[in-house]
Amino acid sequence: MTEAPFEIFLSTAPGLEPYLLEETQELGFHEAKAMTGGVSFMGTWPDVWRANLWSRGASRVLARIGSFRAFHLAQLDKRARKFPWGDILRPNVPVRVEATCKKSKIYHDRAAAQRIERAIHETLGAPITKDASLRLMMRIDDDLCTFSLDTSGAPLHQRGFKQFVAKAPMRETMAVLLLRACGYTGTEPVLDPMCGSGTFLIEAAEMAKGFASGRARSFAFEDLASFDSAAWETLRAAAKPNDPDQKFIGFDRDTGAVKGANENAARAGVADVISITHQPVSNLNRPDGPPGLVIVNPPYGARIGTKKPLYGLYASLGERLKNNFSGWRVGLVTTEADLAKTTGLPFIQPGPPIAHGGLKIKLWTTTPLP
Structure with missing residues (x-):
């Protein structure tokens, strides 16, 4: 039947x-x-x-x-x-x-x-x-x-790999959809100059490798009457990962975040294509290779610290990107329109606000920078 x-x-x-x-x-x-x-x-x-x-x-x-x-x-x-x-x-x-x-x-x-x-x-x-x-x-x-x-049980952002969590973390599921909103399809390099626990980079690398996001966890549907364990194992085994050419590059000024993000990447099986090192935004330079996507979730002032000191940070980020990243696209997440505009980047009008941990964020994107 x-x-x-x-x-x-x-x-x-x-x-x-x-x-x-x-x-x-x-x-x-x-x-x-x-x-x-x-x-x-x-x-x-x-x-x-x-x-x-x-x-x-x-x-x-x-x-x-x-x-x-x-x-x-x-x-x-x-x-x-x-x-x-x-x-x-x-x-x-x-x-x-x-x-x-x-x-x-x-x-x-x-x-x-x-x-x-x-x-x-x-x-x-x-x-x-x-x-x-x-x-x-x-x-x-x-x-x-x-x-x-x-049928999921634990929320699907809980992949089973991110043991280190930085301040004001972004859920993996939201990071993926923001990457998609920036036009990312898994075929270009991605750079995050304030990577925190590495969520954007790890998700982008997993997409490029063709990894199944739920490969290392269990689900509530396994306890249902309809569950067929043999068919489930066949489905899990059908995944055929890729070997991407591009790299995923991250920086953070917090040495603890750098260490934790690299450990998260290793647990997820993507450490071979990810490089995360200690560096402030003021030292940001274009990496070797073709252009790709810069995506960043900087402090907003609403949750970490205050807003006033962030204008200099956003201005410095915008200056480094305008001067060094011709051909790259930019995606920036923030709650504050005036902070986004402080970068001086040629942003397209953002879409609707998105609920994120009690805040309303927007994604600001550019076409390839001149």
Whole structure:
């Protein structure tokens, strides 16, 4: 019997949906569509596995496993007990349930969640625990109850390699989508003059090498009834890494960050193509070889220190890039438009703001510098 397709949703920070859509379609999910907060397409459980394994930009992969209408709690309870939980969940795997209610006759989130918990436990036997790694989400909107499973477990930015984390870190998933927003496809050199823990460089190098982003971690879908361990191992083994020609170059004025970033790169298996050394922005020079992308996430003043001393830093960065990096493109991440403009670089009008750790950042980009 052929498995019926269901909706698969890849989540991201609002503002990054077009770049996640681009990646998702490149992975072969050609019918994918962007919507607020992510990308949606129809697929089956092997597609869920592949999306978790290969999507570098998604924060999570959610599976929409079913829905029904309910107008009161008794009806919710009755229909939840008829739902085929055994086709999806295992009786020996703990589950936690989260519920949200909007514009519905059932308006009490916790009461709704309790009905689902009781139905799962009493019809399937699965334990209900608050700290279970397997998360079932129910959304009741206009009296329609929709169930989604978080098939990722730990957020997908947790690749398993970045043990050293610098101040104000950027998540790997966001770094990937910002690289894509700069036009990076894995075929050119990348330079980060303030690399911190090396996230931009490591992700760019992994893209160039063709590494699967989820190759070293586990996922929540491995605890589902639909999981086929032999098929999963076959899928994991199908990856065929490349041997890129270009280099990935990083600098930081903090010697601790340089050491930590190099260790992160080694754990990720990309140390052979990455060079990260100690250097201030004022000494930045063009590396040998063809032009590529300079991408930088400098301090904003909103989180580290104050804003006023940063004008000199941004001005110095802009001066070094204008004088030494002809032909290179630039991508700069900041919360502050006036700091970006202080560089004097010919930025294109940035896109919408992107939520990042309680702040709203924008990506400022250039075409190849004159």
